[in-house]
Amino acid sequence: MKKIYTRMGDGSVVELSDSELRRDLEEGTQDAAKRANIPPLSEDDLRRLVELYQCPDKSVGVERGKEVVLSYDSGTTKFNRANVSVSKLQSLQIYERMLGADTMEMGHMDYSYKAAKHIMWIEQPEFEQALLVTIPPLFYGAMPNLGLYTQPDGPCANPMELLPRGKIREARAAQEEMIEHAVKDMVYVGSVMYESGADGINFDTTGAAGDADFLATLRAVEILKSKYPQMCIEMGMSGDFILGMHGELTYDGVILAGLYPHKQVELAEKAGVTIFGPAINTNTDKSCPWNVARAATFIKACVENSHIPIHANVGMGVGGIPVTETPPVDSVSRASKALVEITRLDGL
Amino acid sequence: MHITHSIASGMGGMRTAGDLVARMQMSRSMKIKEAKEYVASKLKVSVSDLADPVVMSEVRADLGIGRVNALPRVPKGIDAKFRIAELLAIEINCVKLFKDRIK
Numbered sequence: 001m002k003k004i005y006t007r008m009g010d011g012s013v014v015e016l017s018d019s020e021l022r023r024d025l026e027e028g029t030q031d032a033a034k035r036a037n038i039p040p041l042s043e044d045d046l047r048r049l050v051e052l053y054q055c056p057d058k059s060v061g062v063e064r065g066k067e068v069v070l071s072y073d074s075g076t077t078k079f080n081r082a083n084v085s086v087s088k089l090q091s092l093q094i095y096e097r098m099l100g101a102d103t104m105e106m107g108h109m110d111y112s113y114k115a116a117k118h119i120m121w122i123e124q125p126e127f128e129q130a131l132l133v134t135i136p137p138l139f140y141g142a143m144p145n146l147g148l149y150t151q152p153d154g155p156c157a158n159p160m161e162l163l164p165r166g167k168i169r170e171a172r173a174a175q176e177e178m179i180e181h182a183v184k185d186m187v188y189v190g191s192v193m194y195e196s197g198a199d200g201i202n203f204d205t206t207g208a209a210g211d212a213d214f215l216a217t218l219r220a221v222e223i224l225k226s227k228y229p230q231m232c233i234e235m236g237m238s239g240d241f242i243l244g245m246h247g248e249l250t251y252d253g254v255i256l257a258g259l260y261p262h263k264q265v266e267l268a269e270k271a272g273v274t275i276f277g278p279a280i281n282t283n284t285d286k287s288c289p290w291n292v293a294r295a296a297t298f299i300k301a302c303v304e305n306s307h308i309p310i311h312a313n314v315g316m317g318v319g320g321i322p323v324t325e326t327p328p329v330d331s332v333s334r335a336s337k338a339l340v341e342i343t344r345l346d347g348l
Numbered sequence: 349m350h351i352t353h354s355i356a357s358g359m360g361g362m363r364t365a366g367d368l369v370a371r372m373q374m375s376r377s378m379k380i381k382e383a384k385e386y387v388a389s390k391l392k393v394s395v396s397d398l399a400d401p402v403v404m405s406e407v408r409a410d411l412g413i414g415r416v417n418a419l420p421r422v423p424k425g426i427d428a429k430f431r432i433a434e435l436l437a438i439e440i441n442c443v444k445l446f447k448d449r450i451k
Contacts, residue, residue, distance in 0.1 A: 061356040067399045068380055069370040070358045072350070097416050100354045102366035103374075131442040133425040135414040135432070136367035137374055138442075197442030200374055230439060232374035274377050309373040309380065315349060329352050336356040346373060346380040348353055 006053055007331050009284040009291050011324035018054070021289055025049050028286070028293030035240075036260035038301040041293060045342050049296075052334055053289050059333045062340050069347045071275065071311050073141060073204040073236055075105030089130050096134050102347075105139040105202055106130060112145040113185045114154070120189065124196045131197045139234065140193035141202030144186060144217045146209035149178040156181070159245060175212040175246045179219070186220035191227060200232035200274070207264075208238040210245030211256035214264075218251050218271040225272030235268050236277035236313050237261070240298060261302040269308055275347070278302045279313040284323050288331050292320035292338050300343040309346035312339055362408075362416050365391065365398040368436060375438045390436055411435060 003015035016024065025046050033040035041049075052060065062068075074081075075095065076088040086094070088106055095101040106127055108116040116123065123140075131138060150158040156178045159171035190201045201224065207214040221233050242264065244257025251267050259267070261278035268276045280295035295312075299319075303310045317323040320335040339345055359366030365387055372383035388395045391411070397403040408415050413435065414428035423431060426446055433440040 059352070059356065065396055065399070066357075067359040067366075068357055069366050069373065069383075070350070070353055071370070078350075095350075096362060099350060100358055100360040100363050100366070101350075102359055102361045102370040128442075131426065132446075135425065135428045136361055137371055194441065195445075197445045199371075199441055230375075230441070274374060308377045309383075314353065321349075327349055327352075332349060332352040333356040336353050340357045344380075346383075347370075348357060 004053055005056070005330075007288045007322055007328065009282045009286050009288065009322055011322035011328060011331070014287060016053075016287065016289070018050075021053055022046075022050060024287045024290040025293040028290035029297045032280075032294045032297035036262065036298060036301065038260070038262060038297065041297055041300070041342065045296070046293070048342060049289065049293060049338055052338055059329050060337050061333065062337050066341055068340050068345055069102035069311075071103045071139070071202070071234060071277075071347055072101070072105040073202065073313075073315070074107055074111050075139070075141065077107055077109050077111055080109060088126060089133070092130050092134055092138070096136055101136055103137045103139060103199075104134065105141045107141045111142050111204070112148055113142045113182065113189050114145065114148045116142045116189050117185045120192050124192060127193060127198065128196050137199035137232075139200040139202045139232075140189070140198045141204055141234075142189065143205045143208065144182055144203055144213050144220075145205070146175075146178045146182050146213040146216060149181045150174070154178070154181070172246050172248070175210075175249075179212050179216040182213075182216040183220045183223070186217065187223050190220065190224045190231075190233075194224075194228050194231050200234055202234040202236065204236045205238035205279075206235050207242050210243035211249045212246050214242050214256050215249045215251055218267060221268075221271040221273055232274045233272065234275040234277065234311070235273045236311075237264060237279040240280050261298050262305040265302050265306045265308070265310070269306065273308065275309045275311050276302075276306060277311045277313045279318045280320070282317045282319075282321060282323050288320060288322065288334070292335050295320045295335070296339055296342050299339060299345065303343050303345060311347035312343070312345050314339060314348050359399050360401060362414055363401040364404040365407075368413075368432065369398065371432070371436060371438060371440070387436065
């Protein structure tokens with residue numbers, strides 16, 4: 001019997017039989033459905049995924065007419081991280097003219113709002129110059145990254161040190177203080193870059209430090225939209241559900257801890273987010289088909305529950321992509337096609 | 349990563365109408381179908397033509413909204429965005445600020 005070539009969530013190659021493939025797809029979708037209390041993928045969706053993974057081609061693509069638009073995180077940092085010595089402006093022009101980018105993003109190499117705030121004096125003129133010589137929409141982006149506000153890097157007590165000592169009240173107070181600092185930085189950076197002409201502001205890996213991280217970003221979005229109603233704000237998430245590091249934080253009366261993407265997007269819309277990016281973490285012990293079926297289930301519910309465009313995060317370790325520095329084309333193209341066609345995404 | 353997504357699922361940016369469709373999502377929160385239909389109507393092409401680089405090269409040349417290749421006397425930056433803003437009937441932030449700066 002012919003085996004199906006695919007990969008595990010860590011990128012290693014595995015060969016599955018037809019029944020093993022089918023089993024993984026069904027288990028992946030059921031895992032998501034059970035956790036988030038959402039419908040699993042339909043039989044038709046599963047059949048399409050089976051055909052996708054049975055296809056022996058290295059690279060696959062969406063059907064003609066189903067193309068979507070792409071947005072980015074860490075746009076200009078990627079070239080330097082690959083040891084390619086180009087300036088930010090040069091990397092934007094490469095994205096624009098050689099890599100078919102529908103949108104572009106500029107960011108600080110130390111890709112956090114806390115770090116970026118210190119260099120606005122030089123980011124702004126470089127960004128303004130880029131806007132003069134490029135055509136696609138240009139975002140400025142960074143991560144909320146609430147962890148940076150804890151000692152020794154920041155001013156607040158570290159909740160990760162307080163919690164194991166049973167100091168829950170103190171850990172919560174520290175997180176509430178971190179929120180105040182983070183909101184200030186995100187509003188400052190978002191404001192100055194928008195006033196320099198940014199087409200949009202991107203908040204990447206929102207929720208990475210848990211519910212406090214998510215709340216800080218929602219509040220920053222609210223403030224920015226009230227200052228600049230026309231501003232496009234993209235919110236990219238960091239994981240399937242919001243970790244309850246605080247546990248009692250709410251937004252608009254809704255407890256943030258434990259929210260899955262179809263509920264995260266509701267609050268994002270209320271705050272004023274323009275484009276929402278759910279992120280579904282890859283399980284390295286499971287196959288890519290399992291991970292893609294699981295991701296598709298969460299994202300489909302998110303798309304159906306949303307009034308704003310959804311650009312799913314489909315990068316290293318999210319959206320069914322293996323957790324590896326050099327994600328393989330066979331896995332990436334299958335996740336790309338599967339998520340766009342099955343969940344009816346507006347972008348990636 | 350990016351190249352794989354661009355080839356597998358992307359519209360193609362300036363090679364096609366990808367940047368224009370993206371602008372409609374960003375400026376009016378349009379879903380993909382609505383954004384494509386809007387841009388197609390403004391460009392007077394079919395929705396299926398929007399992702400065709402052969403068709404869109406000619407359309408972009410005719411409308412002066414930017415082309416990938418380096419050609420003389422062709423809008424290639426803020427000038428192209430002036431035309432895009434007018435064509436799509438949207439406000440582009442940097443275009444607005446540019447106008448303010450040269451008053």
